[in-house]
Amino acid sequence: MTNYADFHRRSIEDREGFWGEQARLIDWHRAPAQVCDQSRPPFVRWFAGGETNLCHNAVDRHLAARADQNALIFVSTETDTERVYSYRELHAEVQRMAAIYRSLGVKKGDRVLIYMPMIPEACFAMLAAVRIGAIHSVVFGGFASHSLASRIDDAQPTLIVSADAGMRGGKVVPYKPLLDEAISLSSHKPARVVMVDRGLAGFARVEGRDVDHAALRAQHLDTAVPCEWVDATHPSYILYTSGTTGKPKGVQRDTGGYAVALAASMKHIYMGEPGETYFSTSDIGWVVGHSYIIYGPLINGMATIMYEGLPIRPDAGIWWSLVEKYKVTVMFSAPTAVRVLKKQDPAYLKKHDLSSLKALFLAGEPLDEPTATWIAEALQRPIVDNYWQTETGWPILAICNGVQAAPSKFGSPGKAVYGYDVQLIDEGSGEPITEPHRKGVVAVAGPLPPGCLQTVWGDDRRFVSTYWSSIPGRQMYSTFDWGVKDEDGYFYILGRTDDVINVAGHRLGTREIEESISSHPAVAEVAVVGVADALKGQVAMAFVVVKDASRLSSPDALRQLETEVLRVVDEQLGAVARPARVHVVATLPKTRSGKVLRRAIQAVCEGRDAGDLTTMEDPAALAQIGAIVR
Numbered sequence: 001m002t003n004y005a006d007f008h009r010r011s012i013e014d015r016e017g018f019w020g021e022q023a024r025l026i027d028w029h030r031a032p033a034q035v036c037d038q039s040r041p042p043f044v045r046w047f048a049g050g051e052t053n054l055c056h057n058a059v060d061r062h063l064a065a066r067a068d069q070n071a072l073i074f075v076s077t078e079t080d081t082e083r084v085y086s087y088r089e090l091h092a093e094v095q096r097m098a099a100i101y102r103s104l105g106v107k108k109g110d111r112v113l114i115y116m117p118m119i120p121e122a123c124f125a126m127l128a129a130v131r132i133g134a135i136h137s138v139v140f141g142g143f144a145s146h147s148l149a150s151r152i153d154d155a156q157p158t159l160i161v162s163a164d165a166g167m168r169g170g171k172v173v174p175y176k177p178l179l180d181e182a183i184s185l186s187s188h189k190p191a192r193v194v195m196v197d198r199g200l201a202g203f204a205r206v207e208g209r210d211v212d213h214a215a216l217r218a219q220h221l222d223t224a225v226p227c228e229w230v231d232a233t234h235p236s237y238i239l240y241t242s243g244t245t246g247k248p249k250g251v252q253r254d255t256g257g258y259a260v261a262l263a264a265s266m267k268h269i270y271m272g273e274p275g276e277t278y279f280s281t282s283d284i285g286w287v288v289g290h291s292y293i294i295y296g297p298l299i300n301g302m303a304t305i306m307y308e309g310l311p312i313r314p315d316a317g318i319w320w321s322l323v324e325k326y327k328v329t330v331m332f333s334a335p336t337a338v339r340v341l342k343k344q345d346p347a348y349l350k351k352h353d354l355s356s357l358k359a360l361f362l363a364g365e366p367l368d369e370p371t372a373t374w375i376a377e378a379l380q381r382p383i384v385d386n387y388w389q390t391e392t393g394w395p396i397l398a399i400c401n402g403v404q405a406a407p408s409k410f411g412s413p414g415k416a417v418y419g420y421d422v423q424l425i426d427e428g429s430g431e432p433i434t435e436p437h438r439k440g441v442v443a444v445a446g447p448l449p450p451g452c453l454q455t456v457w458g459d460d461r462r463f464v465s466t467y468w469s470s471i472p473g474r475q476m477y478s479t480f481d482w483g484v485k486d487e488d489g490y491f492y493i494l495g496r497t498d499d500v501i502n503v504a505g506h507r508l509g510t511r512e513i514e515e516s517i518s519s520h521p522a523v524a525e526v527a528v529v530g531v532a533d534a535l536k537g538q539v540a541m542a543f544v545v546v547k548d549a550s551r552l553s554s555p556d557a558l559r560q561l562e563t564e565v566l567r568v569v570d571e572q573l574g575a576v577a578r579p580a581r582v583h584v585v586a587t588l589p590k591t592r593s594g595k596v597l598r599r600a601i602q603a604v605c606e607g608r609d610a611g612d613l614t615t616m617e618d619p620a621a622l623a624q625i626g627a628i629v630r
């Protein structure tokens with residue numbers, strides 16, 4: 001058994017040797033000429049000169065050995081559908097979708113935006129894009145028209161793939177009207193929209209633009225579309241994520257580095273074996289969905305479960321029934337989902353044979369001890385916390401049990417993962433912290449390992465200024481998280497350093513929500529903060545100052561305003577971004593130079609000490625917020 005400390009050290013000190021070996025986990029059409037080209041830091045070109053294809057590695061290469069094994073298991077408890085695709089069938093469906101793209105003029109390097117519920121066609125749409133060298137950009141179905149429009153304008157897709165509707169908790173959630181609205185708001189107009197009609201919600205077709213997926217598929221049942229070999233550094237996808245400013249950032253991922261990173265992570269972290277079943281409960285709209293519903297398990301020759309529905313419908317046993325039925329060996333979820341289950345009868349867990357399950361991985365938000373203990377006891381299986389970001393595409397911190405088994409510590413996502421030279425940086429001095437238990441910014445010394453973001457789509461300057469400039473004079477990637485490390489090298493994450501909040505594992509920018517609320521005509525000023533919540537980890541709380549307070553004298557008028565503000569957020573950003581409450585206040589607490597004291601508001605909302613307030617203009621403003629939330 002390898003010693004993990006040595007394994008990690010080698011991954012940093014001998015990058016070429018280490019990653020050159022990991023690169024053998026995937027198929028190459030042409031072997032890389034160089035493992036790690038760092039000639040233009042902080043940019044790094046992994047496996048430069050190599051040629052490969054993500055879809056080939058996820059699908060085609062498995063046809064020889066496992067054509068009839070399960071590849072994609074689709075389960076919808078919303079539409080009562082269950083459909084299993086073998087690798088052979090997945091290969092056929094992906095080629096059909098790729099043929100549709102070709103027939104509509106999509107070329108290598110073109111963007112295909114995917115705005116879809118959790119249905120198999122979304123998986124086909126992603127794989128078909130990378131198959132022909134097109135770049136996909138999946139937008140989470142919970143985002144509404146404004147969010148979607150800004151992503152359309154940034155990615156400038158040639159084509160959009162969408163569906164009439166999704167379903168959630170038994171209710172139809174129409175997608176098409178939001179898409180139409182987004183396209184009317186965006187300056188960029190995609191030439192074509194491929195519509196998957198699930199028959200859930202009628203929709204209007206835009207003549208000349210909208211085409212029907214089923215009709216086109218029928219024309220291409222047997223069209224072969226070979227994989228287009230692309231450079232290892234060719235972008236495979238763009239995935240938007242929130243930051244401090246209102247404009248979402250397009251995280252751009254490469255091809256070869258990503259495939260290698262995922263293949264290696266399946267071996268060293270998740271420990272899934274080809275032929276087994278992987279079940280990640282995330283959504284394809286998030287990074288976990290990209291890496292561990294679609295690409296990771298498939299690259300590894302596993303079957304992957306794509307689940308549309310809630311964890312407690314028809315009852316809280318649904319996930320465990322799938323574990324039993326499909327003999328799931330590796331499961332991946334988020335702490336919020338476990339907290340939802342924890343409120344249900346634990347008997348649901350006992351009802352099913354979970355003997356196939358090797359471990360449950362949790363990520364996306366801090367894992368609190370009661371949640372971890374409850375699920376560990378209920379499952380009697382290892383619970384492995386892991387910490388990463390949309391930007392990195394795979395874990396930064398975890399326990400790499402596939403390298404050397406090690407205990408987990410409650411509250412810690414584990415140690416620095418191989419490939420990442422993780423350091424804590426003192427905020428004041430910008431120097432690395434060497435002693436244990438001292439808080440610093442979690443940073444990674446460049447270069448980032450394979451699989452991480454190449455740049456911000458279309459904006460190299462923003463990539464450098466956002467991620468690489470917070471620690472002057474050093475090639476340090478900032479995660480924007482606070483952390484501490486103990487004497488054994490286990491890290492603990494203490495929350496974001498910026499205005500990003502984490503609601504039920506979903507990353508949201510408070511500035512985006514503020515911008516949306518400001519568009520309500522009655523609102524003069526607004527501050528949105530993340531407040532600790534027992535179920536969701538954090539919720540957004542909005543404090544607004546209205547233009548004309550005299551019109552809000554009755555409780556009814558206040559309630560009405562709150563409803564309207566929430567509707568604006570729902571319509572523009574989507575229900576995921578909806579604040580838990582909107583409170584009207586007389587003024588916002590600000591510094592004398594006019595900066596809103598968001599941290600102080602957050603502290604007061606959480607019943608904590610608001611800290612040093614000597615620069616505050618008007619203490620009454622904070623006192624009013626204190627009184628409201630109490």
Ligand code: AMP
Nearest residue numbers: 364365366386387388389390413493507
């Ligand atoms: P996202 O890009 O949506 O995956 O969100 C990434 C952010 O979620 C990180 O920067 C952290 O703030 C938080 N996060 C992710 N995983 C964990 C974890 N295991 N423990 C604590 N925080 C986490």
